[in-house]
Amino acid sequence: MTDPMTSRSTGVGPLAGVRVLELAALGPAPFAGMLLADLGADVVRVDRPGGQPMAVPPATDVTNRNKRSVLLDLKAADGKATVLDLAARADVLLEGFRPGVVERLGVGPEAALARNPRLVYGRMTGWGQDGPLAASAGHDIGYLATAGTLGLIGPAGGPPAIPANLLGDYAGGALYLVSGVLAALRHAERTGEGQVVDSAIVDGVAHLGAMLWGLLGAGLWRDARGTNLLDGGCPYYAVYATADGGWMAVGALEERFYAEFARLLPLPADAPDRGDVTRWPELRALIAERFAARSRAAWTALFEGTDACVAPVLSLREAAAHPQLAARGTLVTADGLTQPAPAPRFSRTPGALRRPPAEPGAHTAEVAADWDVAGLRGPGAAGAGDGARQPGGAPAGGGVGGGGGGVGARAGARPDSRETTGS
Structure with missing residues (x-):
């Protein structure tokens, strides 16, 4: 019997049959695409020649598992046209650029929805699509700081503690983007009307604090870290050092x-x-x-x-060996990588690990046939058909660490930092 957590079959999961077009970015947008792909959606990632900064090597970028990749130059007219052809056949489009960038590229919500009125257009930013900071660069730590969340974490009298980039990028960002996309998909199914989902990390992180805002209003929460029941101030909700440094x-x-x-x-x-x-x-x-x-x-x-x-308190590698996680298969090894299994779990339509992390451009010809998009075979489709490789085995257009086309990346040029949202 095939293990549903590592099956390579297609069409499995509660989102089987849903087509998602993801414009390559960093941080929360790729994670959102991974989650949709884990649940069975056909996620096609548009990588751009030239690479992107801070990219993880494609073979180990778990957030690109279960996806297929095509290479397109969005600065070229035929590349833009092909993205709109893909959007016309998609149910969802995900992008993680700064406000205004996709509009300048000609693949913004207005253009995409004109081609496909049922399209759910998911937008992932740090600050949101409007407001005085909307056009500014940023990263998880700054969004948490501005939302008042970073100030909650850490000991009384000590500096705020940084929770990696899990709380902002992924909890307040990607998971809210996915929630919005799924709700908008439901609306589109009922009415035939697509719409734009504006997911901002500052909004999501603030929303996560709903209970604390209620406690603050009731006078049951002090607006100072390390002094409350759930922030380490309470001695029976805290961490303690052991004799061996654990x-x-x-x-x-x-x-x-x-x-x-x-x-x-x-x-x-x-x-x-x-x-x-x-x-x-x-x-x-x-x-x-x-x-x-x-x-x-x-x-x-x-x-x-x-x-x-x-x-x-376990390290990542220690957690992978814990009996509880092992019994549930919470972490699995696939394609030589230890990684989280799809979550949550479904009794009738379980998610699966069907594909390893997508190499940039590796599925261009395959997607061209499946989605019936002739432009993927044309001049704007870099490396079309075979995941073209440069001498030495690097993927075509490989950037930092051999990564795929990134946010604002130009072929043969340094990525334009004005186009990237940041993580």
């Missing part, structure tokens, strides 16, 4: 879970009352002293499988 994460919020935690640690009978905020520093020091007495492995063995809500 860390344990404690999340014993509910009374019954805290009782189990206190019993196993153990805490003395005269330990400070957990509800007395004025004595939280004493309680934290007592818990820290206990954790510092044993190794991370010893504490893991003691707490794992209990209701004390305590877990070891």
Whole structure:
């Protein structure tokens, strides 16, 4: 029986039959395309000759799995025309350029929707399509800072902590783009009307804070990091160092879970009352002293499988070997890469890993036939037909790390930073 998580078959997943056109970019837009592809959509990525900055080598760029790639020069008239031909046959178009760039290239929402009124046109930016910062460059850290989210993370009296680029690019950006696209697809199915989805990282990140805004309004959240129940200020929702330099994460919020935690640690009978905020520093020091007495492995063995809500803080490679993740197949190895399996899971239409990360231009002829787009065989289709390679095996148009055509990349020229949104 074929493993549904690694099947190479086509047409599987809840989005089987949905066609997605993705204009190559960095960060959240490719991740959104990957998620749609994991769920069965036919995602065709338009890479541009010349490469892009900060590109991951194509063979290891997991965000390009389950996709096919064509190479087109969007600066050329025939390249623009071919993109619009593809858009005419697509259900969704994804782009991650700065506001105004796709319009200048001639493949903006107005032009695309004129060719395909049912098209869902998904736009991914950091600042949004309007506002005083809309045209400015930016990255995840700046969007989080502006939205008030970065200021939430870190110890009281210490600097804000940087959560990689997961919270902005992918949670506040890509996942909101996908949510918007799916909702707009549903509308298009019912009415035949396409529309533009404006997904901005600052909007998504702010939206993620809905509960905290409610708590702030109720006077139950202090507007200062490291002082609240869920931001590390609470001693029983915090991380503690172990004797061997490891860390344990404690999340014993509910009374019954805290009782189990206190019993196993153990805490003395005269330990400070957990509800007395004025004595939280004493309680934290007592818990820290206990954790510092044993190794991370010893504490893991003691707490794992209990209701004390305590877990070891693992590295990425350690997480891949954890029994819970291994049992569920949360991380899988395919094409020589350890990577997350498709998520979420579906009982009738599971997602699958059908294709390895797409090499730029590798599927030009294949897509030309499947989507019936003659322009992919023409002069604007760089490397059409075989994923053309340069001497030495580098993909045609390979940029930094051999990456595919990127946001604002010109053939044979340095990428134009004015065109890229940033991650």
